[in-house]
Amino acid sequence: MTSDSGIHRRVTLATWPTPLEPAPRLARAIGLGADDLWVKRDDLIGLGGGGNKIRKLEWLCGAALADGATVLVTTGAPQSNHARLTAAAGARLGLDVVLVLAGTPGASASGNLALDGLFGATVVWAGDVDGEGLAATAERVAERLRREGGVPALIPFGGSSVLGARGYLACGQELLTQAPDVETVVVAAGSGGTMAGLVDALGPARVLGVHCGAVADPALTVSALACGLSGADHPPHELRLRLDQVGAGYGTLTEPVMSALTLAARTEGLVLDPVYTGRAMAGLIAAVADGDIVAGRRTVFLHTGGLPGLFGHPAALARAEAELSAEDAQGTAPR
Ligand SMILES: *Cc1c(COP(=O)(O)O)cnc(C)c1O
Numbered sequence: 001m002t003s004d005s006g007i008h009r010r011v012t013l014a015t016w017p018t019p020l021e022p023a024p025r026l027a028r029a030i031g032l033g034a035d036d037l038w039v040k041r042d043d044l045i046g047l048g049g050g051g052n053k054i055r056k057l058e059w060l061c062g063a064a065l066a067d068g069a070t071v072l073v074t075t076g077a078p079q080s081n082h083a084r085l086t087a088a089a090g091a092r093l094g095l096d097v098v099l100v101l102a103g104t105p106g107a108s109a110s111g112n113l114a115l116d117g118l119f120g121a122t123v124v125w126a127g128d129v130d131g132e133g134l135a136a137t138a139e140r141v142a143e144r145l146r147r148e149g150g151v152p153a154l155i156p157f158g159g160s161s162v163l164g165a166r167g168y169l170a171c172g173q174e175l176l177t178q179a180p181d182v183e184t185v186v187v188a189a190g191s192g193g194t195m196a197g198l199v200d201a202l203g204p205a206r207v208l209g210v211h212c213g214a215v216a217d218p219a220l221t222v223s224a225l226a227c228g229l230s231g232a233d234h235p236p237h238e239l240r241l242r243l244d245q246v247g248a249g250y251g252t253l254t255e256p257v258m259s260a261l262t263l264a265a266r267t268e269g270l271v272l273d274p275v276y277t278g279r280a281m282a283g284l285i286a287a288v289a290d291g292d293i294v295a296g297r298r299t300v301f302l303h304t305g306g307l308p309g310l311f312g313h314p315a316a317l318a319r320a321e322a323e324l325s326a327e328d329a330q331g332t333a334p335r
Contacts, residue, residue: 010166011062013054013089014045020178020300025267031288033295039270040175040185043277043305048088049115051081051305052194055167056159057089063163064095064153071096073142074155075126075134077251078103079275079312081305082158082191084112087119097121098145098152100138102129111312131157158191158214160221162228165193165200169229172201175300182206183297186287188280188304189222189241190214196225198302199239208240208292210283212276213250218243244286245279253315256282261316262323273306274316280304 019041027037045054064072072090076083076099083099090097099121109117116123126137135157142152156164175182185202189195189209198207199222211218219239227233247254253274260281264270272278284301287293310316327333 009062009066010058011065011093013047013058013061013092017174017178018042018044020175023268023270023301026264026270029263029267030285031295032293032299036295036297036299038179038298038300039268040171040178040300040302042171043303043307045305047092048085048119049305049308051085052168052302053082053085053159053305054089055171056164056193057085057155057167059163059166060153060155060159060161061089061093061095064155065093067153068151069095069153070151071098071145071153072155073098073100073138073145073152074159075100075102075138075157077101079112079251079309081112081276081309083121084115084119084308086155086159087116087121090121091119096150098124098141100124100126100134100141102126102134104128111310112308113312115308156191158193160191160193160196160225162225165197165225165229168194168197169200170197171302172198176201179298179300181298182300184208184240184287184293185300185302186210186280186284186293187302188212188276189218190276192218192221192225194302194304195239196222196229199226200229204239208242208283208287210245210280211241211243212279213246240292242283242287245283251275251313253313253319254279254282256286258316258319260285261320270303271307271310272303273309274313275309276306277304278316 021039023037023039024034042052043050074086078101087097145152186208190212195209215221257278261272261278264272
């Protein structure tokens with residue numbers, strides 16, 4: 001139980017609940033029964049292009065408004081879905097948004113970055129910094145905004161604080177009403193708040209996280225957030241975390257991810273992204289192959305969004321385009 005419930009007021013940024021849909025063709029293709037695999041469509045959350053960060057932002061923006069904030073400040077990678085959705089939430093709520101992004105300007109504004117511009121966000125490029133450097137830059141930006149008379153609210157990296165993770169505690173509860181018999185929920189683990197909230201709602205044995213390479217120690221990160229949510233002073237033991245889908249690192253494209261993207265698209269018309277949901281699906285496929293997920297039980301894949309990220313990932317886009325089979329008007333394949 002959280003001790004501070006009632007202090008924070010959540011704002012509503014979307015229509016709930018999100019749908020839970022069957023994926024029978026994908027299920028059979030990966031070795032499950034047709035009725036075993038369902039997809040929780042948090043990619044269909046209807047603000048700013050959708051995705052999991054909206055559930056967290058309902059709590060984080062609620063707290064910011066209660067504090068009288070005039071401007072949201074957050075951090076991320078150039079193709080951060082979280083930064084894009086913070087920009088959209090700010091637009092919806094009439095708050096300014098400053099995004100402190102790792103890297104330098106110059107890369108073409110595509111994918112999430114293009115949407116950040118449409119939503120009217122200001123970008124501060126933090127240069128080649130690590131997580132701490134990024135947070136320090138955000139602090140300096142907040143100080144400057146205060147001196148200029150603004151009231152900044154710092155939204156944590158990935159929206160993953162204990163408060164933000166409450167959004168996924170609520171999602172877990174929502175899912176239990178839709179699929180009380182769920183045996184395993186498969187989810188991408190980035191900054192950790194999504195998995196932590198689900199662990200709190202469903203228990204650690206029913207949540208399989210797939211590490212995406214966004215943090216150094218995902219078990220520690222998720223445990224700390226889950227403990228904060230439950231008020232427990234010891235970590236939830238036996239987190240189910242797969243560490244085998246990171247490949248050469250966070251932004252890189254792996255073959256299992258590329259196959260997962262292609263398979264989901266061709267069996268269900270379902271679009272995954274190369275950084276998060278593609279890794280989560282590759283992890284699900286690997287879990288069926290090694291017997292961690294079995295036929296005859298209900299598995300739910302949490303689709304956390306990320307579609308704009310596909311359009312900001314040149315390697316994945318090139319591979320997707322190369323999949324196109326072309327023929328001329330006579331039905332002959334061109335050389
Ligand atoms: C941020 C993100 C995740 C990971 O969620 P965390 O709470 O940061 O672990 C998964 N999928 C997508 C598309 C995301 O943008």
